[in-house]
Amino acid sequence: MGSDENEEELLRTVALENARSILRARQRAQRELLAAKEALERRTQELAGSLAMLRATLEATFDGIIVIDRAGTVTGFNERYLRLWRIPRELIDAREHQRVLQVCAQQFADPAGYLARVRDISLTSPPESADVLELADGRVYEQLSRIQYVDGRDAGRVWSVRDITERKLAEAQLRDQREWFQVTLASIGDAVITTDTAGRITFLNSVAEAMTGWTAQEAQQLPLERIFNIINEQTRAPVEHPIGKVLRGGSIVGLANHTALIARDGTEISIEDSAAPIRDSRGHIVGAVMVFHDVTARRLAEAALREADRRKDEFLATLAHELRNPLAPIRQAALISKAPAATEAQKRWSHEVIDRQVQHMSLLLDDLLDISRVTRGTLSLRRQPTDLGSVIDAAVETARPMIDARRHTLTVRRTSEPVRFSADPLRVAQVLSNLLTNAAKYTEPGGQIRLGAHRSGGEVSITVADSGIGISAETLPRVFDMFAQVKPSGDRSEGGLGIGLALAKGLVELHGGWIEAHSAGLGRGSEFTVHFPETAEPQPPGPQPDAAPTTPAAAGLRILIAEDNPDSAETLAQLLRLEGHEVMVVHDGPAALAALTQYLPQVALLDIGLPHLDGYEVARRLRERHPDRPIRLIAITGWGQENDKRRALTAGFDHHLTKPVDFARLTELLRS
C-alpha cells in the first residue's frame, strides 16, 4: 500500500464501492421485501379466505368441534359445540378447557366418570379416541378425539361431538325389530329359509334345521338346492324349488301338491310351502324367503278321514240292511196273524216272530245309542259291588240263543272262589255278551267258545276265545275302531253294525279297565280279554240307565196319544186298551191341544215331532193355560239324549220315553 494519503483515498474508494454494492443489495432486499410483502398480503388474503372457509366449514358440520392445546387452552371451537353442550358464551371466551368440561360433566348422571375419561385421554394421549356418551336426560353423543399435529408436532387435541340420539333410538328400534323378527322366525311353527339373490342361504330357523338336517351354520351361503331337495311324491321326479321362480318372476309362488322334501339323512317328508321375494325400501329384490311345513301327519289324517268316511258309508249301508232285515218277517208275521184262516198257534207264532224281530231292532238301536253316549262321554256307570259269577251268568244267558243256534260248545271256567269287584253289572254283562255273541257269530257252526275268568294283581280278567275265522294281522290293530267289522267273505250274513267291539272297549275303559285282542291269523280263532280293576274310584252321578225292570200294569186311566204315525199310534193304543185304559188318538199338534182340553185325559203321550205344533209347544201351552190340571205329560220321541230329556222337562213334560217305547217302562210310569 502506498502513502497514508493514498491509503485513505483507497479506503474511501473501497468504502464507496462497498456502499454501491450495499445499496444494490439493499435495493434487491427491498424488492424482495416488497415481493415478499405482496406475497404475504396475498397469502394473508388467501389465509383469511381459508380461515373464513374453514370457519364456515366448521360451522356447517353436524359435529360440535373444540380444539385444545397442550396447556389446556381452547384454541378453536364452533357454535354447534356450544349448542350441543349448552355452554355459555362468556365461559368459552375464557378459553379454559377445564371450565368447559365442568359444564359438560354436569349433564351426566356421573359427572366424575366423564371427567375421568377425558382426563385419561388427555394424559395418555392416544392417537384417537371414540366414546359413546349417554347423558342424564337421555341424549346420546358420540365423542371422538384426535391428536392435532401442527408441523409434525403434537400441538394438542381436536374433540368432536355428534348428537346420535335419534340414530341410537333408530338402532334400538331396528335391533328390537330384528330381534322380534328373529324370535318370530325362530319360534314359528313353520320352517323358514331365506336366500340372497343368488339363491344362497342366508338364514334357517330351527324348524328348517330339524326338517332338512342341516344346521344354520352349515347351510350358510350354500346353494338352496343343496339342502332343499324336493320331489313329486307321486311321480318321484325332482321339483324345482320355488325360490328360483320367485327370484326370476318377483312374485309369490306356492308349491305344487304332493311335494316331498328329501332330508339330509334321506328321510322323506311331505311338505307344503310358499316363497316370496324380499324387497328393499326401493322395491328391489334383495333375496327370497321360503316357508314350508311338514304335512305328513295331515296327509295321514286325511287318509284316515277318508277311511273313516268309507267305513261310515259302509256302516250306514249295514245299518239300513240291519234295520230292513227284521221288517220282512214282521210284515209277514203280521199278515199271518190277521189272516182269517190263521190258527191260534200260527197267530202266537207270528206274534213271537214279531216280538223277536222288534227285540233285535231294539238291541241294534240300544247299541247305537250306547256307542254314541260312550263317544260323547255322557254314559255314566252305576257302580256297585258286583259278583263276577252273576255277570257271567247274565252274559251267557243273553248270548245263549245264538250260541245254541250255531251249535257251538261253550266252556265257562270261573274263578275258584267268588269274586266281587266295583262295576256296573249290567254294563259288564253287556260287554261279555257282546264278546260271546261276536264269538258265536264269527265261528263256523259247531265251533268252540271258551270263557275264562281269573283274578290277580288287583285286576279281574275275563277272556272269551273262539275257534272262529280269526283276525288278520292287518286288521287286528283296527278291530276296536268304530264301524270296523270282520267280513269273512264280503257279505254281511252274520249281521251286526260293527260297533260291538268299539262299544265293549268304551265300556271297559269307562270302568278304568282295558281290552285286548289276539289272533294267530285268519282261520285260527280269536281271543278277547277284558281287564277290570278290582276296585275303582266312584263315578260321579250321571244319567240313569235306561233299562228298568218291568212292573205290573196300571188300569182305568184316560190316556191321549198324539202321534203322526197312525200305525205306531194305533198299535200303542191297542196295547193300552188291552191293559184296560181308555185311549184317544190324534195325529197333529192342534188336535192334541184341543183333545187335552176337551177329552180331559189323565195321561197324555205326546210325540215331539207332531205336524203344525210340535210336542214341546203342545206341552208348554197346556201348562200355561191349565197350570193346575193334574195331567201327566209323557214325551215319546226318537231323540233320547240328555239334553232332549232336559228340553222335554223344561217344556212341561213329566217323563221322557225313547222310541220304541219300552212298554214295561210305560206301564210302570202309568202305575206310579
Added chain:
Amino acid sequence: MPIPTEPIGSIPRPPWLLEAIAELGDGTDPRLDAQYERAVRDTIERFEATGSPVITDGEQRKYHNFWTYSVHGLPNTSPDGFRIPFSAGHTRRMPRLTAEPLRYQRYADRYLDAALRYAHVPLKQAVISPSALSLMYPAEGIAGYPREQFIDDLLGEHETEVRACLAKGACKVQIDFTEGRLANKCDPSGNLLASFIDLNNLALSRFSAAERALIGVHTCPGSDRDSTHSADVDYAELLPSLFELDVGQLYVALAAEPEPDRVLRIIREQLRPGQTIFVGVVAPIDPRIETPEQVRDRVLRAAEYIPPQQLGTCDDCGFSPFCDDVSTTRDTAFAKIRARVLGTALAAQELGLA
C-alpha cells in the same frame, strides 16, 4: 424497576496470558486453551464480584481483536488490509480478502462455551458488525467473486453467528459498530455511513422482532491504547443514522464525550419508542477511575433527556478491544465497572426507581 446496566465487552488479558500468546506467536494456538480457560474463569469471577447484573467473558479469547477475530487465520486473507489510524499515533491494519469465498474462521458463540461453565449471572456476547468486515473486500475486486456475492456471504455469516450466540444462551448479542464515526471520517458526505447502516439493517432484517429485542448495537469512536480513531468526528453526524438501525438496544459512548448534553439532546430527538439507550458512564480510555457518585451524576444527567424506562448504562467501550492493549489494567477495568454498577444504582435510587 432498577436502571439496567451492562458491560460492552473486553477486559484486559492477564499479563501471563499475553506472555504465553507472545511466546507462541499466535493467540489461536490450541496450546493456549488451558490459559484461556483460566483467564475466562478469573475474569468471570471478578466480573461477578463487581455486582454487574450482566457480564461478559471479557473477550479473553478474541484474537487478535474485536474486529478480526472471526476471520483471523483464514487462508484466503492477507494482513495488508486497510489501516485504522488512532489518535495516539499508532494504527491497526485489517486483513484483506484475497480469494473467494468469505467464510468465518470461527463464530463468537464458541467463546460462550467456557464462560457458561463459570457464569452465575446472564452473559452477553459481542460480535463484529457486517459493515466492519465489509472493508475486507479489496478495491480491485476478486476475479469470479463479485462484491455483491461477497456482501451476501457476509450477511449470511453474520446471521449464522448471531443465531448461534442466542441459541447457546447469550442473554443479549451486541453488534460492535465502532466504524460508524470512522465512516464519516473517511467520507464526510455521509454516503459511506448510510451504506453501513443499510448493510447492518439488511443483516438485522433477517431476524424476527423478538430476536431483534435481544440484539443491540454499540458505537464508539474506538478505543485502543487509551486513544480513539474517530472521536474528532461529530456525534451529530452519526447519531441520526444510528437510530435508523432496527434494534432494541443502542449502546452509545458518552462518558468521554466533551459535550454530553449536546449528544443527549440529539439522542432525545432521535429516540424511538421501544428502544433502550445504554449510555456510557465510565470511560476506558480515561485512566482515572470514576467514583460511583460521578457515575450517578452522569446517569442523572442522561435521565434528564432520556425517559428512565428507556435508559440504561454501560461502559463507553471495551477495556481492551485489541488483545495486546495493556494501557488499562484489569484492576482498573473492574474498578470502573464496579463504579458503573454502584453509580447506576445510586442514580436509580435518586430517581426513585430502585
